[in-house]
Amino acid sequence: MGLKVLLVATHNGQSLDEQVHHSVTAVRSLTSVFDVAVTGHHIDPIIAEASRIDGAQKVFVVTDLLLDKQLAEPVTQALSPLVALYDLVVFSSNTTTKNILPRLAAVHKISPITDVCEILSKRSFKRPIYAGNIIETVSTKQPKVLISIRAASYQRTPLLDQASGKIVHKACAALRKYAEYKKSIILKQDRPDLAAAKIVISGGRGLGSAADFKLVYRLADQLNAAVGASRAAVDAGFVSNDYQVGQTGKIIAPSVYVAVGISGAIQHMAGMKDSRIIVAINNDEDAPIFTVCDYGLVGDLFTVVPKMISHIKKRKK
Amino acid sequence: MKILVPIKRVIDYNVVVQIHDNHRDVVTDNVKMSINPFDEIALEEAIRLVESGDATSVDCVAIGCEQSQEQIRQALAMGADKGILVPTDDAIAQDPLCCAQILQRIATDGEYDLVLMGKQAIDNDCNQTGQMLAGLMDWPQATFASELKPSKSGGLEVAREVDGGTEVLRVKCPAVVTVDLRLNEPRYISLPNIMQAKQKPLESISLDALGMTLSPLVTRDRLDYPTPRQSGQVFVDVDVFLKKLDEDGIWD
Numbered sequence A: 001m002g003l004k005v006l007l008v009a010t011h012n013g014q015s016l017d018e019q020v021h022h023s024v025t026a027v028r029s030l031t032s033v034f035d036v037a038v039t040g041h042h043i044d045p046i047i048a049e050a051s052r053i054d055g056a057q058k059v060f061v062v063t064d065l066l067l068d069k070q071l072a073e074p075v076t077q078a079l080s081p082l083v084a085l086y087d088l089v090v091f092s093s094n095t096t097t098k099n100i101l102p103r104l105a106a107v108h109k110i111s112p113i114t115d116v117c118e119i120l121s122k123r124s125f126k127r128p129i130y131a132g133n134i135i136e137t138v139s140t141k142q143p144k145v146l147i148s149i150r151a152a153s154y155q156r157t158p159l160l161d162q163a164s165g166k167i168v169h170k171a172c173a174a175l176r177k178y179a180e181y182k183k184s185i186i187l188k189q190d191r192p193d194l195a196a197a198k199i200v201i202s203g204g205r206g207l208g209s210a211a212d213f214k215l216v217y218r219l220a221d222q223l224n225a226a227v228g229a230s231r232a233a234v235d236a237g238f239v240s241n242d243y244q245v246g247q248t249g250k251i252i253a254p255s256v257y258v259a260v261g262i263s264g265a266i267q268h269m270a271g272m273k274d275s276r277i278i279v280a281i282n283n284d285e286d287a288p289i290f291t292v293c294d295y296g297l298v299g300d301l302f303t304v305v306p307k308m309i310s311h312i313k314k315r316k317k
Numbered sequence B: 001m002k003i004l005v006p007i008k009r010v011i012d013y014n015v016v017v018q019i020h021d022n023h024r025d026v027v028t029d030n031v032k033m034s035i036n037p038f039d040e041i042a043l044e045e046a047i048r049l050v051e052s053g054d055a056t057s058v059d060c061v062a063i064g065c066e067q068s069q070e071q072i073r074q075a076l077a078m079g080a081d082k083g084i085l086v087p088t089d090d091a092i093a094q095d096p097l098c099c100a101q102i103l104q105r106i107a108t109d110g111e112y113d114l115v116l117m118g119k120q121a122i123d124n125d126c127n128q129t130g131q132m133l134a135g136l137m138d139w140p141q142a143t144f145a146s147e148l149k150p151s152k153s154g155g156l157e158v159a160r161e162v163d164g165g166t167e168v169l170r171v172k173c174p175a176v177v178t179v180d181l182r183l184n185e186p187r188y189i190s191l192p193n194i195m196q197a198k199q200k201p202l203e204s205i206s207l208d209a210l211g212m213t214l215s216p217l218v219t220r221d222r223l224d225y226p227t228p229r230q231s232g233q234v235f236v237d238v239d240v241f242l243k244k245l246d247e248d249g250i251w252d
C-alpha cells in the first residue's frame, strides 16, 4: 500500500483558495495520486474545481448549512471521520486553515506541523520559525501526520482542463453549532489578489497618509499589480488589515515585490523574503530593506514614484 | 466571568536570534526575554474586561522554565490577580499540543469561563495552541480577534482578522479567544505596580502534581539559517534605476 494522502481544499465560497494550488505541488512531491476533501454549503463551482486538481482520485464532499462559513468547529466535525482514513492530511496555510487544523489535530490527539516550507519525507519537514530567520527541521513518529503547506515555498500546479477526480458525497452526523456567525466585512478589491499576483507593490509608513497611499495604487494600476502594506501602514489606517504582509500577515512570493517607504523590519521581511525580485524605494540609505533587495533606490518616494508611473506609461506605448 | 491568560516567555521581538553551536537551540544567554507580544495584548484585554465590570478576575499561567516567573511578575504588575507557573523543560514549552493539554487541566480545575490568549508565539510561530485548547475543551473558539465586546445577549462579539477582511462571530462562554495585534495597546507598568505585584500570589504547579506525563510527538532535529539573499544594487539616480529595471526586464 502506498502512502494515503488527503488534501483538504478550502475556499472562499466562490473558488478554491489560491494556496490550495500550491499545496497540490507539495503533495505531488510525495505521491502522484491522492484524495481531496471539500466542505461547505452550495459549493458546486468549488466541487467542480476540486475535481480538476491534478492527481485527485476521489473528491469527498461534505455539505451542510453549518459548513457555509468554514468555521472551525463544524468543519472539524465534518472532517474528523475522513482524517481517520489517511496517513497524511495536508492543508494549505491561510487564515481559514490556521483556524481549523489545530482544532482538528487536537481532537485526534495529533501534533500537527504547520507552515511547512519543505517536505523532506512523509515524516520529516522544514518550517520557518522566528519570523523566518531560522529554519527548523522537525520529524515525527506519529502514525498519522497533519501538516499545512506554506504556499510561498511551492509553485502553483494548474487545474486540469477536464475533471479527473471522482466526486463522492459524504453524509455527516448532525453537526453541533458552537460559534454564531454574524457578518463579514470583505472589502471588494477590483485589483489582483495579493496571494496570486505576479507583481506586488507594497506601501509603508513612509507614504504618510491614506490620501498619499493612492500613489501606491496608481503605480500598481500601471503594472496590473496587487497592493500590499506594512503593519505600520495598516495601523496608521492607510489601508485595511487584509493588505498586511509579514510574520503576522500574508506570506507571499511574487515574481516582483516593490517596497515603497518600508524600512524592512524582520517581521515584514518574513512575509516577502521569498519573492523572486525585490525592489525597494526608501530615502534612508541605511534602511534594512536595502540589504535584501535586488534593486534599491535611495530617494524621496514622492518624487520617485510619480516618475516611475510616467516612465512605465511611456514604455507601454 | 473568570478569565485565564496563558503567557509565554520568548526572546524579545527586537533581538536578532542566533543559533547555538549545537544546531538544536537558539542562543538565550544574555538575551532580552519578554512576554510574547500577543499574550500581552490578551492580558491587556482581560484586564480591561475586569475594569469595565464584565469580568471578575484574571489569572495568568506560564508553562516553561523557572525564569518564566519574571514574565508572570510583569503580568501581575500589569493587573493580573494571580500567577501560575507550570515548570517544564523547553521541549514541552515549545510543543503546542503539550501546552494545550496542560492548559486544559488548568482551565478545568480553575473553572475559568474564558481563556484569552495570543494567536501565536513569536518564537516558533505555530499559531496552534488556542485552537487546540478549544478542541480539547470542546468549547467554541474565536481566533485572531481585533475587536472584542461583551454582547447584550450574553457571550462575546468578536471581530476576527481573516485573509479577505474581517469576520464577526458571537461566542458563548466558556470559550477560547485568541488575539491579534490590533486589538489594543498594552499599558505601561509603573513602579508602584511592580512593588504591588510582589504581594500577589504566584503558585507553582508541577506536572507531577497535575498527574500528567507528557512528551512531544514532534521533535526538533536541527536549526539552520535560511539561505541569505544576495544584496543587489542600490541606486541614487532615478533615471539610471528605471533604465536598469527595464534592461533587466523585471516587469515582463
Ligand SMILES: Cc1cc2nc3c(=O)[nH]c(=O)nc-3n(C[C@H](O)[C@H](O)[C@H](O)COP(=O)(O)OP(=O)(O)OC[C@H]3O[C@@H](n4cnc5c(N)ncnc54)[C@H](O)[C@@H]3O)c2cc1C
Residues within 6 Å of the ligand: A203, A204, A205, A206, A207, A229, A230, A231, A232, A233, A244, A245, A246, A247, A248, A249, A250, A260, A261, A262, A263, A264, A265, A266, A267, A268, A271, A281, A282, A283, A284, A287, A299, A300, A301, A302, B013, B037, B038, B122, B181
Ligand atoms: C509581534 C509583531 C508582529 C509584527 N508583524 C508584522 C507584519 O506581519 N508585517 C509588518 O509589516 N510588520 C509587522 N510588525 C511591525 C514591524 O516590526 C515594523 O514596525 C513595521 O513593519 C514597520 O513598518 P514600516 O516599514 O512601514 O514603517 P517604518 O519602520 O517606520 O519605516 C518607514 C520607512 O519609510 C521611509 N520613508 C519615510 N518617508 C519617506 C519618503 N518620503 N520617501 C522614501 N522613504 C521614506 C523611512 O526611511 C523608513 O525606512 C510586527 C511587530 C511585532 C512586534
